[in-house]
Amino acid sequence: MKRKRIFVRSMTDLVYDRLAILSEPIRVRILRLLEREELAVGELARVVQAPQPTISRHLKQLDEGGWVIRRRAGTAAYFRLAELGSAASLWDLVRREIDASSAAESTIYAEDLRRLDGVLAARTSDSAELFRRLGGRWDNVRKELFGDGYVLPALLALLPADLVVADLGCGTGAMLPLLAPVARQEGIGVIGVDREAAMLDVARERAAGLANVDLREGLLDALPIASGTVDLALCELVLHHVRELTPVFSDVRRVLKQGGRWVILDMVEHDREEYRDTMGHQHLGFSRATIEALASSAGLQVRSWRVLPADPAALGPALFVAVVGR
Ligand SMILES: C[S@@+](CC[C@H](N)C(=O)[O-])C[C@H]1O[C@@H](n2cnc3c(N)ncnc32)[C@H](O)[C@@H]1O
Structure with missing residues (x-):
């Protein structure tokens, strides 16, 4: 699916672009996870149980469509949901549907959340991963935890x-x-x-x-x-x-x-x-x-x-x- 960048297209095209992005369930699952937590490609791959190249390909499309924000930290890249602007209401609608269905324990969406918990728990026991992820934000975390009077x-x-x-x-x-x-x-x-x-x-x-x-x-x-x-x-x-x-x-x-x-x-x-x-x-x-x-x-x-x-x-x-x- 090769598309031009959305800002050169008409409003109608823009809506179709956004719907096209949301037409792929794995991308919706990825967006929902990135709305909750900033995640690396490998982490996403573990949560949605797909190969990393597949995740990277979807992330590229989401990035081009303005759905996600990429942050580099050393050799790793982390992704989170972007400020969606006018697409926010569309995403809201989709997410509400998913949230309603993930109330049932057996859906793929509910499984995603359980695996996300597991991935996040593994993170907290790995301080190297923590600091790689925090990058420049460590200064704020330190100040929040300890102030600077010490x-x-x-x-x-x-x-x-x-x-x-x-x-x-x-x-x-x-x-x-x-x-x-x-x-x-x-x-x-x-x-x-x-x-x-x-x-x-x-x-x-x-x-x-x-x-x-x-x-x-x-x-x-x-x-x-x-x-x-x-x-x-x-x-x-x-x-x-x-x-x-x-x-x-x-x-x-x-x-x-x-x-x-x-x-x-x-x-x-x-x-x-x-x-x-x-x-x-x-x-x-x-x-x-x-x-x-x-x-x-x-x-x-x-x-x-x-x-x-x-x-x-x-x-x-x-x-x-x-x-x-x-
Ligand atoms: C600007 S205050 C600084 C106080 C303190 N060192 C600080 O940094 O918060 C200057 C202090 O020096 C004291 N002082 C000035 N001349 C002095 C002198 N000849 N003998 C003793 N104390 C003096 C003043 O009473 C004042 O408390």
Whole structure:
């Protein structure tokens, strides 16, 4: 049955084309199965108990007639029922007839459904088949099942155990629940410092129940932390608020252990002058050279510098992360 593509034919021809497609019972059975489930050629062959070349030939006709959609995943091809548009009512009519008749257990249509169950059950025990079939949709399935809040905590497991971490300018303490599980568990593992009591109040609520977190009111250039006790210091979006940075760099050096690291996350240099008035910024971001000069004047070194990928939804300037070492 060689037909021209339907979109060049008249409306009447189009209806005949569609009826011709539905005139073959095996094609109707295939459509009914593909309406329920996306299936590979081999799976369809097992369900309708026909040779694969036969199934492929019918699928080609269904594809040309706009009845099915083919999806490639590696070397395999999967098929499902297409959006039928004006043919939907025709298909509806046929399917209703079949559904009525498949209520009787003995019909070929009822057998199809039983074998489809068997084929689908075999799938779930074969994870390779599952992932081949899911292809790019795995990202959605993973998000549905697990969300994406676990990514950062999982990556933080890369940190060495038993670190003492200081979140300097911790604000409302958003980092504390992430840091507490991976920092030292005995005694104090995470120290949060901020000059604003109101911010610390919120941080305290957040850290309630985190036994290894200690929150302290204080300034970045006179840290309420003993010398040489911190493995990992963190300043997230803080330094642009501090006018005089030289004393901050030297006090962070004081509290770091030999070999300790300081992670600075802030904005790269930008020209948004209004931030000075609207948000009290003292610096319009930082260049690598500025951070390097401040570090070296305090006897520290910039070990790495990376501008982070921009979040498409973010309105602010680009961010960098610098790791400064003692
Ligand atoms: C923009 S908030 C960032 C808070 C937190 N790090 C975050 O990313 O959510 C800046 C914080 O730094 C604190 N801060 C600014 N200058 C400070 C200073 N000289 N000493 C201590 N804290 C300071 C502020 O009180 C504020 O809580």
